Amino acid sequence: MQHLSEQEIVRRENLQKLIDAGIEPYPSDTFDVNATALEIKTNFQPGSEQYQSVSLAGRLMSKRIMGKASFGELQDATGRIQIYISRDDICPGEDKTLYNEAFKKWFDLGDFIGVKGFAFYTQMGECTIHVTELKLLSKSLRPLPVVKTDEEGKVYDAFTDPEQRYRQRYVDLVVNSHVKDVFIKRTKMYNSMREYLNAKGYLEVETPILQPLYGGAAARPFTTHHNTLDMKLYLRIANELYLKRLIVGGFDGVYEFSKDFRNEGMSRFHNPEFTQIELYVAYKDYEWMMNLVEEMIEKVALDLHGTTQIKVGENLIDFKRPWKRFTMYGAIKHFTGIDISEMDEAELRETAKKLHVPVDNTMGKGKIIDEIFGEKCEGELIQPTFITDYPIEMSPLAKKHKSKPGLVERFEAICNKKEICNAFSELNDPIDQRQRFEAQLELGKRGDEEAMVLDEDFLRALEYGMPPTAGLGIGMDRLAMIMTNQPSIQDVLFFPQMKPEKP
């Protein structure tokens, strides 16, 4: 038997009293709604014929009882609206039980109710529903946090404990309306991108999450086991290699919103499962893809906010095209004043030390450059900025640069000090790709747990021939954090990963 608090006991008693009085606490009938709180508050004019016969449903969120009349608030999916209940209106006959007992005593905050009535403005000027019919739709047995807001919009007793908010997201959503807005924006972001990509004729596809070999990124995977096949399977860390197989198969453009899984550390920027969109377009290169990213993200900002300027923390970020562009060497030169483009490994290591960038002897040339960039440049990039032309060692799936030896045709977009996308001209030379995989195998043998594994079937596909292709990945959670001004990835995931409550 679970331990019940005083208030939970009271609610269970109220439930029984309702049943005893013949009021069904969990009726099965439909309750037809013809208006929402938001549309009435937005559109209702005093004296208007409109909204004089409305039907609304939602949670009862407050009760102010004044004898034979009461005010309360009904919260539906669109927000809260005040309701006015007068005893003799909802109980026109002799029997006043529905008001005196049920509404005043047995209905609790959080109960779902349905009301019918008409809209009016109170003397205080509050848009209100004068209730003529009241029906209980579902009884609530646990007290919700009671969050109150005064006239100045100051919030009292806000439900703020992050642990409870994430564990009981349903409660968070009920009492913190701004949380709902974040998730609505997140969905709008997906819709906006789908719209953009569909309009270009690209095909949204689905590829395996359970994979016999993981690939397409440098990360440690989750493993699982299939009983019937008696084989080890991995949860995907990226869908890159599958989407490229589809380009081999003859699609010109494919994309997938891909739930990926990485068995690594957690932080306010990392959840073990997260979402990326990956897009592959045949006969294009990374320069072309950069323009697409700018155009698509600018559209997302406009669709979500009606402007390209978005407040994120202390910063105002402007997604208006064109974005700033730096080569990686150019960025390092810009932020440190040092030109490293002609340096060999020893000189780079010396430079890193001079800049107080920690390096060790296992790092090769590419890794050192990446470290310098991460330490000295990334943190400076608030406005969306493209960084292009990465060292080849860091990019085993990207095509060699057409004119700059040692580099690949790759770019990342950095925004608010974080990478939001990664793209390249895809490597489609199967012999080069095999060599790159073999180099990764060497890294793996030396203990790099994130090194890629060699995927023979993917190489076979490339050997049949893949057209020149531009590929893109965008971290949807990171982008959602920026687009909704949230400081933690947990705030843009409905149910972020957590340890169990009880050991």
Added chain:
RNA sequence: GAUCUGGUAGCUCAGCCGGUAGAGCAAUACACUUUUAAUGUAUGGGCCCUGGGUUCGAAUCCCAGCCAGAUCACCA
């Protein structure tokens, strides 16, 4: 994984100088037919995260653990 901070009523928090566990909201009872964080009066409500220790006595001090957040490390 490391460091710091926190865990007390349904919610937000005080109490930490060791000596009967507190406030506001919510709940219960009464009053009130246009209120605005409604109001007034009264009442009830607690495994003070868990387990050890110190002490005559621990929410409070010490140790260990659990859970969370922040910062850092790896990474998207």
